Amino acid sequence: MARVLIENVTKSYGKTEVIHGIDTVIEDGEFIVIVGPSGCGKSTLLRMIAGLEEISSGTISIGERVVNDLEPKDRDIAMVFQNYALYPHMTVFKNMAYGLKLRNFSKNDIKQRVDQAAKLLQLEDLLERKPRQLSGGQRQRVAMGRCIVREPKVFLFDEPLSNLDAKLRVQMRLELRNLHKRLKVTSIYVTHDQVEAMTLGDRLVVINDGYAEQIGSPIDLYERPATKFVAGFLGSPSMNFIDARISADGRMAELPGTFSLALGSDVTVGQEGRAVTIGIRPEHFSLAEEEQSAFSLKIDHAEFHGADTIIYGRIADNDRLLTVRLPHRHEINLEKHLFLAVAPEHIHFFDQKTGKRI
Ligand SMILES: Nc1ncnc2c1ncn2[C@@H]1O[C@H](COP(=O)(O)OP(=O)(O)O)[C@@H](O)[C@H]1O
Ligand SMILES: [Mg+2]
Structure with a gap:
Protein backbone atom coordinates (compact mmCIF):
# COMPACT_ATOMS: atom_id res chain seq x y z
CA MET A 1 0.00 0.00 0.00
CA ALA A 2 1.12 3.53 -0.55
CA ARG A 3 0.21 7.14 -0.36
CA VAL A 4 0.18 9.25 -3.51
CA LEU A 5 1.57 12.76 -3.47
CA ILE A 6 0.67 15.20 -6.26
CA GLU A 7 2.68 18.42 -6.15
CA ASN A 8 1.99 21.40 -8.36
CA VAL A 9 1.30 19.20 -11.38
CA THR A 10 0.54 20.83 -14.71
CA LYS A 11 -0.17 19.44 -18.15
CA SER A 12 -0.03 21.19 -21.49
CA TYR A 13 -0.88 19.85 -24.90
CA GLY A 14 1.19 22.02 -27.22
CA LYS A 15 0.64 25.57 -26.02
CA THR A 16 -2.63 24.84 -24.26
CA GLU A 17 -2.41 24.20 -20.53
CA VAL A 18 -5.25 21.91 -19.42
CA ILE A 19 -4.13 21.13 -15.82
CA HIS A 20 -3.05 24.27 -13.98
CA GLY A 21 -1.08 23.18 -10.94
CA ILE A 22 -2.86 20.61 -8.79
CA ASP A 23 -1.69 19.76 -5.27
CA THR A 24 -3.10 16.94 -3.21
CA VAL A 25 -2.16 14.03 -0.98
CA ILE A 26 -4.02 10.75 -1.25
CA GLU A 27 -3.42 8.95 2.04
CA ASP A 28 -2.45 5.31 2.27
CA GLY A 29 -5.59 3.19 1.94
CA GLU A 30 -7.84 6.12 1.09
CA PHE A 31 -10.56 6.03 -1.56
CA ILE A 32 -10.47 9.40 -3.29
CA VAL A 33 -12.77 10.49 -6.12
CA ILE A 34 -11.79 13.03 -8.76
CA VAL A 35 -15.03 14.56 -10.00
CA GLY A 36 -15.93 17.32 -12.43
CA PRO A 37 -17.72 17.97 -15.70
CA SER A 38 -16.67 16.40 -18.98
CA GLY A 39 -13.45 17.90 -20.37
CA CYS A 40 -12.22 19.38 -17.05
CA GLY A 41 -9.05 17.25 -16.99
CA LYS A 42 -9.93 14.24 -14.82
CA SER A 43 -8.62 11.56 -17.18
CA THR A 44 -5.51 13.60 -17.95
CA LEU A 45 -4.68 13.79 -14.25
CA LEU A 46 -5.30 10.07 -13.74
CA ARG A 47 -3.27 9.16 -16.82
CA MET A 48 -0.35 11.21 -15.47
CA ILE A 49 -0.51 9.24 -12.22
CA ALA A 50 -0.60 6.03 -14.26
CA GLY A 51 2.33 7.10 -16.43
CA LEU A 52 0.30 7.08 -19.64
CA GLU A 53 0.77 10.84 -20.09
CA GLU A 54 3.92 12.81 -19.50
CA ILE A 55 3.81 15.39 -16.70
CA SER A 56 4.56 18.92 -18.00
CA SER A 57 5.73 20.18 -14.59
CA GLY A 58 5.44 19.21 -10.94
CA THR A 59 5.98 15.91 -9.16
CA ILE A 60 3.98 12.75 -8.58
CA SER A 61 5.15 10.28 -5.94
CA ILE A 62 3.76 6.84 -5.13
CA GLY A 63 4.93 5.57 -1.75
CA GLU A 64 8.43 6.93 -1.25
CA ARG A 65 9.30 7.13 -4.94
CA VAL A 66 8.99 10.01 -7.37
CA VAL A 67 7.47 8.31 -10.42
CA ASN A 68 7.65 11.14 -13.00
CA ASP A 69 10.05 9.19 -15.19
CA LEU A 70 8.96 5.63 -14.38
CA GLU A 71 7.24 3.44 -16.96
CA PRO A 72 3.60 2.56 -16.13
CA LYS A 73 4.57 -1.07 -15.50
CA ASP A 74 7.11 -0.02 -12.87
CA ARG A 75 4.67 2.12 -10.85
CA ASP A 76 2.86 -0.66 -8.94
CA ILE A 77 -0.51 0.58 -10.12
CA ALA A 78 -3.48 -1.08 -11.78
CA MET A 79 -5.95 0.81 -13.90
CA VAL A 80 -9.59 -0.08 -14.62
CA PHE A 81 -11.14 1.72 -17.60
CA GLN A 82 -14.66 2.19 -18.82
CA ASN A 83 -13.93 -0.23 -21.66
CA TYR A 84 -12.46 -3.21 -19.88
CA ALA A 85 -11.95 -5.52 -22.84
CA LEU A 86 -11.70 -9.10 -21.61
CA TYR A 87 -10.13 -11.72 -23.90
CA PRO A 88 -13.23 -13.36 -25.40
CA HIS A 89 -11.61 -16.71 -26.17
CA MET A 90 -10.15 -17.14 -22.66
CA THR A 91 -11.94 -18.43 -19.58
CA VAL A 92 -12.41 -16.22 -16.54
CA PHE A 93 -9.48 -18.00 -14.89
CA LYS A 94 -7.20 -17.38 -17.87
CA ASN A 95 -8.31 -13.76 -18.18
CA MET A 96 -7.28 -13.17 -14.59
CA ALA A 97 -4.09 -15.22 -14.89
CA TYR A 98 -2.83 -13.71 -18.13
CA GLY A 99 -1.02 -10.69 -16.69
CA LEU A 100 0.76 -12.85 -14.13
CA LYS A 101 1.79 -15.36 -16.79
CA LEU A 102 3.36 -12.55 -18.82
CA ARG A 103 5.30 -11.58 -15.71
CA ASN A 104 6.58 -15.16 -15.36
CA PHE A 105 4.81 -16.02 -12.12
CA SER A 106 4.91 -19.75 -11.27
CA LYS A 107 1.84 -21.89 -11.93
CA ASN A 108 1.26 -22.32 -8.19
CA ASP A 109 1.52 -18.62 -7.49
CA ILE A 110 -0.90 -17.84 -10.29
CA LYS A 111 -3.45 -20.37 -9.09
CA GLN A 112 -3.22 -19.13 -5.53
CA ARG A 113 -3.67 -15.46 -6.49
CA VAL A 114 -6.50 -16.09 -8.94
CA ASP A 115 -8.35 -18.31 -6.48
CA GLN A 116 -8.02 -15.70 -3.77
CA ALA A 117 -9.27 -12.89 -6.03
CA ALA A 118 -12.12 -15.08 -7.29
CA LYS A 119 -13.19 -15.74 -3.72
CA LEU A 120 -13.10 -12.04 -2.90
CA LEU A 121 -15.15 -11.19 -5.98
CA GLN A 122 -17.50 -14.19 -5.73
CA LEU A 123 -16.37 -15.52 -9.08
CA GLU A 124 -15.36 -18.98 -7.80
CA ASP A 125 -18.14 -20.79 -9.66
CA LEU A 126 -17.53 -18.93 -12.91
CA LEU A 127 -13.81 -19.56 -13.43
CA GLU A 128 -14.32 -21.91 -16.38
CA ARG A 129 -16.79 -19.68 -18.22
CA LYS A 130 -16.02 -17.45 -21.19
CA PRO A 131 -16.83 -13.71 -21.00
CA ARG A 132 -19.87 -14.08 -23.30
CA GLN A 133 -21.43 -16.39 -20.69
CA LEU A 134 -21.29 -13.66 -18.04
CA SER A 135 -23.55 -10.75 -17.11
CA GLY A 136 -22.26 -7.17 -17.37
CA GLY A 137 -21.65 -7.01 -13.63
CA GLN A 138 -19.76 -10.31 -13.62
CA ARG A 139 -17.53 -9.13 -16.48
CA GLN A 140 -16.79 -5.97 -14.55
CA ARG A 141 -15.77 -8.11 -11.59
CA VAL A 142 -13.44 -10.17 -13.79
CA ALA A 143 -11.83 -6.91 -14.96
CA MET A 144 -11.34 -6.00 -11.29
CA GLY A 145 -9.95 -9.48 -10.64
CA ARG A 146 -7.31 -9.01 -13.32
CA CYS A 147 -6.09 -5.98 -11.40
CA ILE A 148 -6.36 -7.47 -7.92
CA VAL A 149 -4.18 -10.51 -8.72
CA ARG A 150 -1.29 -8.18 -9.40
CA GLU A 151 -1.53 -6.83 -5.83
CA PRO A 152 -0.88 -3.24 -6.89
CA LYS A 153 -0.14 -0.46 -4.42
CA VAL A 154 -2.71 1.84 -6.04
CA PHE A 155 -5.91 1.25 -8.00
CA LEU A 156 -6.85 3.81 -10.64
CA PHE A 157 -10.38 3.87 -12.05
CA ASP A 158 -11.52 5.95 -15.01
CA GLU A 159 -15.34 6.01 -15.12
CA PRO A 160 -15.47 2.20 -14.85
CA LEU A 161 -19.25 2.07 -14.41
CA SER A 162 -20.47 4.45 -17.09
CA ASN A 163 -21.33 1.68 -19.56
CA LEU A 164 -23.59 -0.15 -17.12
CA ASP A 165 -27.31 0.37 -16.66
CA ALA A 166 -28.54 2.39 -13.69
CA LYS A 167 -29.42 -0.53 -11.43
CA LEU A 168 -26.16 -2.36 -12.03
CA ARG A 169 -24.23 0.85 -11.41
CA VAL A 170 -25.72 1.14 -7.94
CA GLN A 171 -24.92 -2.51 -7.24
CA MET A 172 -21.32 -2.17 -8.51
CA ARG A 173 -20.88 0.95 -6.42
CA LEU A 174 -21.66 -1.06 -3.29
CA GLU A 175 -19.38 -3.87 -4.43
CA LEU A 176 -16.50 -1.47 -5.02
CA ARG A 177 -16.99 0.06 -1.58
CA ASN A 178 -17.03 -3.38 0.06
CA LEU A 179 -14.03 -4.52 -1.91
CA HIS A 180 -12.13 -1.46 -0.80
CA LYS A 181 -13.08 -2.14 2.81
CA ARG A 182 -11.52 -5.59 2.55
CA LEU A 183 -8.44 -4.78 0.44
CA LYS A 184 -7.72 -1.27 1.78
CA VAL A 185 -5.67 -0.44 -1.30
CA THR A 186 -5.24 3.28 -2.05
CA SER A 187 -7.79 4.03 -4.78
CA ILE A 188 -8.22 6.98 -7.12
CA TYR A 189 -11.53 7.02 -8.94
CA VAL A 190 -12.53 9.39 -11.74
CA THR A 191 -16.16 10.16 -12.56
CA HIS A 192 -18.33 13.00 -13.87
CA ASP A 193 -21.26 11.63 -11.86
CA GLN A 194 -21.69 13.54 -8.63
CA VAL A 195 -23.86 10.88 -7.01
CA GLU A 196 -21.19 8.26 -7.66
CA ALA A 197 -18.59 10.65 -6.24
CA MET A 198 -20.58 11.44 -3.09
CA THR A 199 -21.35 7.78 -2.36
CA LEU A 200 -17.91 6.28 -3.11
CA GLY A 201 -15.34 8.77 -1.92
CA ASP A 202 -13.75 9.16 1.50
CA ARG A 203 -12.80 12.53 0.03
CA LEU A 204 -13.51 14.26 -3.26
CA VAL A 205 -11.35 16.48 -5.43
CA VAL A 206 -13.69 18.70 -7.44
CA ILE A 207 -12.03 19.79 -10.69
CA ASN A 208 -13.24 22.69 -12.80
CA ASP A 209 -11.46 23.59 -16.00
CA GLY A 210 -8.11 22.15 -14.87
CA TYR A 211 -8.18 23.68 -11.37
CA ALA A 212 -8.89 21.81 -8.13
CA GLU A 213 -11.80 23.89 -6.78
CA GLN A 214 -12.12 22.11 -3.44
CA ILE A 215 -10.91 18.98 -1.71
CA GLY A 216 -12.76 17.44 1.22
CA SER A 217 -15.22 14.88 2.53
CA PRO A 218 -18.57 14.59 0.73
CA ILE A 219 -20.37 16.10 3.72
CA ASP A 220 -17.98 19.06 4.01
CA LEU A 221 -18.29 19.83 0.33
CA TYR A 222 -22.04 19.55 0.39
CA GLU A 223 -22.55 21.61 3.52
CA ARG A 224 -19.77 24.18 3.04
CA PRO A 225 -18.97 24.48 -0.65
CA ALA A 226 -15.99 26.80 -1.09
CA THR A 227 -17.19 28.14 -4.42
CA LYS A 228 -20.37 28.64 -6.36
CA PHE A 229 -19.12 26.05 -8.84
CA VAL A 230 -18.83 23.31 -6.19
CA ALA A 231 -22.17 24.36 -4.70
CA GLY A 232 -23.89 24.03 -8.07
CA PHE A 233 -22.09 20.86 -9.13
CA LEU A 234 -22.83 18.70 -6.08
CA GLY A 235 -26.47 17.96 -5.35
CA SER A 236 -29.39 17.12 -7.57
CA PRO A 237 -31.43 19.07 -8.42
CA SER A 238 -28.78 21.81 -8.26
CA MET A 239 -28.59 24.58 -5.70
N1 LIG B 1 -4.12 14.15 -26.48
C1 LIG B 1 -4.68 15.36 -26.33
N2 LIG B 1 -4.31 16.41 -27.11
C2 LIG B 1 -4.86 17.64 -26.95
N3 LIG B 1 -5.79 17.93 -26.03
C3 LIG B 1 -6.22 16.94 -25.22
C4 LIG B 1 -5.68 15.59 -25.32
N4 LIG B 1 -6.28 14.83 -24.38
C5 LIG B 1 -7.15 15.64 -23.74
N5 LIG B 1 -7.10 16.90 -24.21
C6 LIG B 1 -7.88 18.05 -23.73
O1 LIG B 1 -7.62 18.20 -22.35
C7 LIG B 1 -8.81 18.57 -21.66
C8 LIG B 1 -9.10 17.58 -20.54
O2 LIG B 1 -9.43 16.34 -21.09
P1 LIG B 1 -9.77 15.05 -20.22
O3 LIG B 1 -8.73 14.90 -19.17
O4 LIG B 1 -9.97 13.90 -21.12
O5 LIG B 1 -11.16 15.47 -19.55
P2 LIG B 1 -12.19 14.61 -18.68
O6 LIG B 1 -11.60 13.26 -18.44
O7 LIG B 1 -12.37 15.41 -17.42
O8 LIG B 1 -13.47 14.57 -19.46
C9 LIG B 1 -9.91 18.66 -22.70
O9 LIG B 1 -10.05 20.00 -23.07
C10 LIG B 1 -9.38 17.82 -23.84
O10 LIG B 1 -9.88 18.29 -25.07
MG1 LIG C 1 -12.34 11.35 -19.00
Missing part, protein backbone atom coordinates in the same frame (compact mmCIF):
# COMPACT_ATOMS: atom_id res chain seq x y z
CA ASN A 240 -30.62 27.70 -6.57
CA PHE A 241 -28.65 30.93 -6.97
CA ILE A 242 -30.19 34.39 -6.67
CA ASP A 243 -28.38 37.71 -6.77
CA ALA A 244 -29.29 39.75 -3.71
CA ARG A 245 -28.10 42.56 -1.46
CA ILE A 246 -27.39 42.32 2.25
CA SER A 247 -29.45 45.05 3.93
CA ALA A 248 -27.75 48.03 5.61
CA ASP A 249 -28.37 46.51 9.06
CA GLY A 250 -27.16 43.08 7.90
CA ARG A 251 -30.34 41.31 8.96
CA MET A 252 -31.95 40.65 5.60
CA ALA A 253 -30.97 39.53 2.13
CA GLU A 254 -32.99 41.74 -0.21
CA LEU A 255 -34.04 39.97 -3.39
CA PRO A 256 -34.81 41.84 -6.60
CA GLY A 257 -38.42 42.97 -6.15
CA THR A 258 -40.04 43.29 -2.76
CA PHE A 259 -39.16 40.05 -0.97
CA SER A 260 -36.33 39.56 1.49
CA LEU A 261 -34.95 36.68 3.51
CA ALA A 262 -34.21 36.93 7.22
CA LEU A 263 -30.57 36.12 7.98
CA GLY A 264 -28.81 34.66 10.98
CA SER A 265 -27.04 37.30 13.04
CA ASP A 266 -23.42 36.19 12.68
CA VAL A 267 -23.03 35.32 8.99
CA THR A 268 -23.16 38.80 7.60
CA VAL A 269 -20.99 40.78 10.02
CA GLY A 270 -18.93 43.16 7.93
CA GLN A 271 -20.97 42.36 4.82
CA GLU A 272 -23.69 45.01 5.32
CA GLY A 273 -24.83 46.55 2.05
CA ARG A 274 -22.82 44.08 -0.05
CA ALA A 275 -24.13 42.65 -3.32
CA VAL A 276 -23.91 38.86 -3.10
CA THR A 277 -25.17 35.69 -4.72
CA ILE A 278 -27.18 33.63 -2.30
CA GLY A 279 -27.48 29.88 -2.69
CA ILE A 280 -30.31 27.70 -1.41
CA ARG A 281 -30.61 23.97 -2.00
CA PRO A 282 -34.00 22.78 -3.29
CA GLU A 283 -34.51 20.61 -0.19
CA HIS A 284 -34.01 23.55 2.16
CA PHE A 285 -37.24 25.34 1.35
CA SER A 286 -40.18 24.62 3.57
CA LEU A 287 -43.86 25.35 3.14
CA ALA A 288 -45.07 28.16 5.39
CA GLU A 289 -48.20 30.11 6.18
CA GLU A 290 -48.36 33.28 4.13
CA GLU A 291 -47.47 35.53 7.12
CA GLN A 292 -44.39 33.46 8.03
CA SER A 293 -43.15 32.96 4.47
CA ALA A 294 -40.23 34.75 2.84
CA PHE A 295 -41.80 34.79 -0.60
CA SER A 296 -44.36 33.15 -2.83
CA LEU A 297 -43.70 31.01 -5.86
CA LYS A 298 -45.70 30.83 -9.08
CA ILE A 299 -45.63 27.16 -10.03
CA ASP A 300 -44.61 26.17 -13.59
CA HIS A 301 -44.82 22.45 -13.08
CA ALA A 302 -44.36 19.71 -10.52
CA GLU A 303 -42.77 16.27 -10.84
CA PHE A 304 -43.64 13.39 -8.55
CA HIS A 305 -40.44 11.37 -8.00
CA GLY A 306 -41.78 8.79 -5.58
CA ALA A 307 -39.97 9.71 -2.38
CA ASP A 308 -40.34 13.42 -3.05
CA THR A 309 -41.90 16.06 -5.25
CA ILE A 310 -39.83 18.51 -7.30
CA ILE A 311 -41.49 21.83 -8.04
CA TYR A 312 -40.29 24.28 -10.67
CA GLY A 313 -41.56 27.81 -10.38
CA ARG A 314 -40.78 31.52 -10.34
CA ILE A 315 -40.52 33.94 -7.46
CA ALA A 316 -43.78 35.87 -7.69
CA ASP A 317 -42.50 39.40 -8.10
CA ASN A 318 -39.18 38.98 -9.90
CA ASP A 319 -39.64 35.93 -12.11
CA ARG A 320 -36.42 34.20 -10.92
CA LEU A 321 -36.57 30.46 -11.58
CA LEU A 322 -36.45 28.26 -8.51
CA THR A 323 -36.42 24.53 -7.92
CA VAL A 324 -37.98 23.29 -4.71
CA ARG A 325 -37.89 19.77 -3.35
CA LEU A 326 -40.56 18.72 -0.90
CA PRO A 327 -40.49 15.35 0.84
CA HIS A 328 -43.24 12.84 0.09
CA ARG A 329 -46.07 13.33 -2.30
CA HIS A 330 -47.71 16.70 -2.59
CA GLU A 331 -50.92 17.44 -4.38
CA ILE A 332 -49.90 20.58 -6.20
CA ASN A 333 -52.50 23.05 -7.32
CA LEU A 334 -50.85 24.75 -10.27
CA GLU A 335 -53.25 27.69 -9.99
CA LYS A 336 -52.15 28.56 -6.47
CA HIS A 337 -48.96 30.16 -5.19
CA LEU A 338 -46.66 28.28 -2.86
CA PHE A 339 -45.54 30.16 0.25
CA LEU A 340 -41.95 29.29 1.13
CA ALA A 341 -39.55 29.87 4.00
CA VAL A 342 -35.82 29.14 4.40
CA ALA A 343 -33.98 28.69 7.69
CA PRO A 344 -31.08 31.21 7.87
CA GLU A 345 -28.50 28.44 8.46
CA HIS A 346 -29.35 27.00 5.04
CA ILE A 347 -28.50 30.15 3.11
CA HIS A 348 -25.06 30.19 1.42
CA PHE A 349 -23.34 33.41 0.32
CA PHE A 350 -20.97 33.79 -2.60
CA ASP A 351 -19.05 36.74 -4.00
CA GLN A 352 -20.78 37.86 -7.20
CA LYS A 353 -17.52 38.28 -9.10
CA THR A 354 -15.20 35.53 -7.88
CA GLY A 355 -17.85 32.98 -6.89
CA LYS A 356 -15.93 32.37 -3.63
CA ARG A 357 -17.83 31.55 -0.47
CA ILE A 358 -18.29 34.49 1.90
